[in-house]
Amino acid sequence: MATLFRNLSLVLTISFLSCHYLSVTSLASSDGFVRCLLQKIPGELVLTPSSSSFADVLVSSIRNPMFFNNATARPLCIVTPADASHVQAAVLCGRAEGVRLRARSGGHDYEGLSYRSARRGEVFAVVDLGARLRAVSVSGGGDATAWVESGASLGELYYTVAKSNPGLAFPAGVCPTIGVGGHLSGGGISMMSRKYGLAADNILDAKLVNANGELVDRAAMGEDLFWAIRGGGGESFGIVVSWKVRLVQVPTTVTVFVVGRNVDQGAADVVARWQDVAPSLPPELTIRVIVRGQRATFQSLYLGSCADLVPTMSSMFPELGMTSADCREMSWLQSAALIQFWNPSTPVEALLNRRTSLSTFTKAKSDYVRRAIPSDVWKNILPWFTMNGSGQMLLEPMGGFVGGVPAAATPYPHRSGVLYNIQYIAYWSGDGTAANRWISGLYAFMEPYVSSDPREAYVNFRDLDIGENAVAPNDVSTFESGKVWGEKYFAGNFERLAAVKAAMDPTDYFRNEQSIPPFVGPKQVKKA
Incomplete structure (x- = not known):
């Protein structure tokens, strides 16, 4: 049987990259941003269009070639952080030079908003977490938890957990190439959700770089922000570099x-x-x-x-x-491979393959x-x-x-x-x-x-047809435009998300076409 994502398997060639990579409104801010980065992080982690590996890295997590054309705004550079401090540097340089960031973990956003802008003229860089921030560390104690970096794929998470302890698993999506960061940020439906809840229901802690370039964990970010990142969609409140998750028990068979x-x-x-x-x-x-x-x-x-x-x-x-x-x-890990590939002879190591084709x-x-x-x-x-x-x-x-x-x-x-x-x-x-x-x-x-x-x-099935943010003269996304699409994704939780955004990122630094807009209204942010 051909499975959902196998049916959509695509082939993309580098010839697609012959078009314009970026459209910028301020070359000065672009040049300044790159210079700032090179002063703070190793040069091999910063890829500009002139870098030999720029094209390969950009295309490595693109899942839909419809966004790879002349009408699509491209990043002025790609940052491939190997450490949380590199993400902090990117935020600080971006704030100083007027360059926004888009974070990509697996590239499965259906509208490609983690690596492209639908608005020509927007100056932005991509922070590609999937290049190097992919570690999975399973607790050696009896608490059945793991720390997983946002760039890890679901397949890498499943494989590492099951190899560490075959009686443990994590309830998240079927497609193994999905990045942990985006998936957990939007909720995370799985074949075990009815037993153990969404992926986001099993998040215990996180480390996030906020709009001030600070690295904060759950205790430091506070419960309002911790609530918001567990299902409020990616790229609205900061860049989560790693997550502590609760693992679940699965039977031997x-x-x-x-x-x-x-x-x-x-x-x-x-x-x-x-x-x-x-x-x-x-x-x-x-x-x-x-x-x-x-x-x-x-x-x-x-x-x-x-x-x-x-x-x-x-x-x-x-x-x-x-x-x-x-x-x-079979074992749970074998089931993860079979449900995706539907070929009993496919080894579980296939879950580690991050590449997909794009035809x-x-x-x-x-x-x-x-x-x-x-x-x-x-x-x-x-x-x-x-x-x-x-x-x-x-x-x-x-x-x-x-x-x-x-x-x-x-x-x-x-x-x-x-x-x-x-x-x-x-x-x-x-x-x-x-x-x-x-x-x-x-x-x-x-x-x-x-x-x-x-x-x-x-929200994890992103759809720009249901609405996009409008930007006010003060360069901040408007609450009313966000409400059009936001209440479809988040219902009565949208206003609280917007209030958290106003408290944590009032100038709307972290934004895309469907990011949470800041809102300050008569209602106070409710406590979790």
């Missing part, structure tokens, strides 16, 4: 299955039934659905044996027709569903996946631990009452007109059946 149903096998009815069943299954069992073409594929992880899983499926979800013949038993353009959108969609409607949804320029839909169940956490406990608000999250992805080569028309049309068609007021969205 877990079970994975994949069962597909075509339209003529009643796929619409089975998906409709899945909506009621999946959020209420035992938390050890997660079943997600990938809809593509004429087929709905049910992909599952069970923290236990096949012998225990089959009776549960027979009693709670007999419509799927899953049997013991569908089971594959296909993509566009993603997201929704949350709070009321089950009727089977008759699903019979109208599934034909969308046979149209020209079509893509796929991924349904991830909520409930369990995620649903039991109060909406204000972290910035991620999509908790109680949410049945599942939807991710839509269109993909194409060449002209993307048909694919973009397809995803826009499907998104509009789904509006009556998904959450409303606001129509919720997931």
Whole structure:
């Protein structure tokens, strides 16, 4: 079976780099920034467009070639810090010379905002954490924790934890090339979220370089800022260089299955039934659905044996027709590789491969569903996946631990009452007109059946279609423009995030097209 990210596997050549790398409004500030950096950090860590490795490093974490063109603003340089002090130097130089920073850990931001600007003329540099800040240190004691640097990939985290102790794991996303920093910053949905919560629910501490260039941990940054960085989206409050995370217990044997149903096998009815069943299954069992073409594929992880899983499926979800013949038993680390690559012969070391190819353009959108969609409607949804320029839909169940956490406990608000999250992805080569028309049309068609007021969205599935910040004459993003998209991602938590931003970065140094704007209003920042 071809998995979601494998289907989107892309090939990008260096010939894309023949266009303009940057558009700057002040050469003086640009030159001054680079000179300042070279006085504070080793020269080999600062890459300008004239550096021989600039192109390779820039492209190494680009996941979507649609942002690699003449209309896209490029960084004036790339900083590849090997230590937190190098990040501090970049912030101090940037503040002094009027150059903003964009931090990149894995490059999976769907709008590419960690390495490009949608606004021509913006002067910025990229702090590429994935180049050197990738260490994972698992506690040798009995507290089941680890410190992981933001540039580490999820695959590197999983591999290091499991090799240290096969009975431990971390609940985060399926795709192993995703960078830890961005993933944790936005929440982090996983195949174990129903049992152990989001990745952000399992953050215990962090080390962050703030807008003043100070390196602070949880105690020094305070609980308001610590609350904000655990799901409030990346690049709004500073640059997190490392995270202390709680590891979770996994059994020696877990079970994975994949069962597909075509339209003529009643796929619409089975998906409709899945909506009621999946959020209420035992938390050890997660079943997600990938809809593509004429087929709905049910992909599952069970923290236990096949012998225990089959009776549960027979009693709670007999419509799927899953049997013991569908089971594959293995270690949790092996399951992480199998769910991504769906090839039993793929070694777990494949999780360490950070590179992806770039031959296909993509566009993603997201929704949350709070009321089950009727089977008759699903019979109208599934034909969308046979149209020209079509893509796929991924349904991830909520409930369990995620649903039991109060909406204000972290910035991620999509908790109680949410049945599942939807991710839509269109993909194409060449002209993307048909694919973009397809995803826009499907998104509009789904509006009556998904959450409303606001129509919720997931910040880790970044979508500039739902709004962008406007910048006021004082060069600060406006709260009202941010509220348009911010309440879709964060609901009632958006105003608190904006108040934290005002307290920690009132001049809006850390910003992108969808960063949290500062807000000072009648409400005080609530304590965590």
